[in-house]
Amino acid sequence: MSLQKRRIAFVVSFWSLGGAPQVAAKIAAALEARGHEVEVLYLYRRSEHPLPPGPCALVIDRDVSVSLGYLLIPWLLFRRLRRFRPDTVISFSPLAHVLGQVVAVLSGVRGRVAAHRVVCSEYKPVLRFLDRVLGTIGAYTGIAAVSNAVEASVAGYPLAYRRKVRVIHNGVSRIPSPMGxxxxxxxxxxxxxxxxxxxxxxxxxxxxxxxxxxxxxxxxxxxxxxxxxxxxxxxxxxxxxxxxxxxxxxxxxxxxxxxxxxxxxxxxxxxxxxxxxxxxxxxxxxxxxxxxxxxxxxxxxxxxxxxxxxxxxxxxxxxxxxxxxxxxxxxxxxxxxxxxxxxxxxxxxxxxxxxxxxxxxxxxxxxxx
CATH class of the missing domain: 3.40.50.2000 (Glycogen Phosphorylase B;)
Structure with a gap:
């Protein structure tokens, strides 16, 4: 499949060895291989392991979960988006949906996609509420759910939110081991x-x-x-x-x-x-x-x-x-x-x-x- 080349920024809540941070990097690398210009921005660090290879960066290079670093992230992210000028921001994880897509709106980004990786009932109540509001009032131009079960988790949300949801299942690309x-x-x-x-x-x-x-x-x-x-x-x-x-x-x-x-x-x-x-x-x-x-x-x-x-x-x-x-x-x-x-x-x-x-x-x- 070949579409018009885009400038795409992925915004992920934090860097760790968990599924969403690594999947975002893999998707970004594959889109870059198709000719798109891509950047992956992790809002903060939760693991000392090195970042994945490719166009990956930390907005703030420390764990801010118990610090005032959260207050710096929106401004630093705004500066990065204004410098990169993406056509689309795709956010992974609830904090990235809320902070990332609000900053994307303020940065003038036209395409704003929230990618839900788990059922939304597992989000913290405040982030779940804000995600629902942002998706309903138009802060998101699209919503990707990783499974039908994740899509079903927003069944009670307003129609303005639900009509944007599209299921994109995970996919695997692997090289089998030569070992017996x-x-x-x-x-x-x-x-x-x-x-x-x-x-x-x-x-x-x-x-x-x-x-x-x-x-x-x-x-x-x-x-x-x-x-x-x-x-x-x-x-x-x-x-x-x-x-x-x-x-x-x-x-x-x-x-x-x-x-x-x-x-x-x-x-x-x-x-x-x-x-x-x-x-x-x-x-x-x-x-x-x-x-x-x-x-x-x-x-x-x-x-x-x-x-x-x-x-x-x-x-x-x-x-x-x-x-x-x-x-x-x-x-x-x-x-x-x-x-x-x-x-x-x-x-x-x-x-x-x-x-x-x-x-x-x-x-x-x-x-x-």
Whole structure:
């Protein structure tokens, strides 16, 4: 798809290793490769990790969550937008919607798109209220929802808001690992023959890791590997110790995309127990790898895993029933035929969520004013 070349600024609430900050950088890089002039502006820093390669910058280079830095951000962002003079500002995350799009209006930017990455009910009440007002009165010229479930979360909003919403699903672009199972397990110092369940994502309450630890703790010769960093690490380690499975819980921290691809090859089953999502990139990557999936039965996961024929490309389970998770993991690890069936279904379903399709969607909304 080729549209008129645009100057596009992405505004993201903060830089971290979370999904939205990284996805914004990937989308920006893809649009730049299509000939658009692109800039990614993170309002402040929440991680000491370096910024992604490409046209990425911090509006203020520190964590301002408990400082007066918030007062500087609008003025500094205004100066950057006036200097870059974008045709369109696309905001990721609630603070970026509110601060970023108000500043975009004041800067004279004609295209202003709020990209919702999680269900809006999870926004802080003040930001949710302001987002609703701004989208209704015209501060946004377009709204992108990452899933039908996210679109449904604004069903009670005024028509002036809802008529601007367009669903743009996430898409994956990945290079498969050259490693085999044994080599990948050795690379991560994982046992050669025991069952391994993989979870990927920040160590945050949203990801519901205590349920997975509880479920796996009841299974012999079964390990839980988690790729992700966050503030809940000590609590998860304490839970594992109390359940006698410290030697079967492997918290690997944040991994590069290449390392994560290798880790997929080492594991037998992918588990995502989140209590809410927008649309999980980790889930899509696991599906594209052809991993058997067990996932929470929240609307966002159902939408991703359920095909148009009504069949599920994974096992969907309640978010609060560790017994059901234990049974499903035991059954899947113990049945090679079931694992192959789930693997084939996941890989087939993943073909619906392509990276190019996602970029097409953002290129189109960036061209609307």
């Amino acid at each position: 199972r044994a080599q990948a397990r050795a690379a991560f110092n994982l046992p050669a023959e025991e069952g391994i369940v993989l979870a990927v994502g920040r160590l945050a309450d949203q990801k519901n890791y205590p349920l997975l630890i509880d479920a796996v703790s009841r299974l012999e010769r079964t390990h839980l590997v988690v790729a992700g960093s966050g503030q809940r690490k000590a609590a998860l380690e304490s839970q594992a110790a109390a359940l006698g499975m410290s030697d079967r819980l492997h918290l690997l921290g944040h991994l590069s995309k290449e390392a994560l691809s290798d880790l997929f090859r080492a594991c037998d089953l992918f588990a995502l127990a989140s209590t809410f999502e927008g649309q999980s990139n980790a889930l899509l990557e696991a599906m594209a790898e052809g991993m058997p999936i067990v996932a929470s039965d929240i609307p966002e996961q159902i939408e991703t895993l359920r095909g148009p024929d009504g069949r599920d490309a994974g096992i969907l389970l309640p978010v609060n029933d560790p017994n059901a998770w234990t049974d499903a993991i035991r059954r899947t690890l113990g049945d090679p035929g079931l694992r192959q069936c789930l693997s084939d279904a996941a890989r087939e379903r993943a073909r619906h969520f392509t990276f190019d399709r996602m970029i097409d969607g953002f290129e189109q909304v960036a061209g609307q004013e």
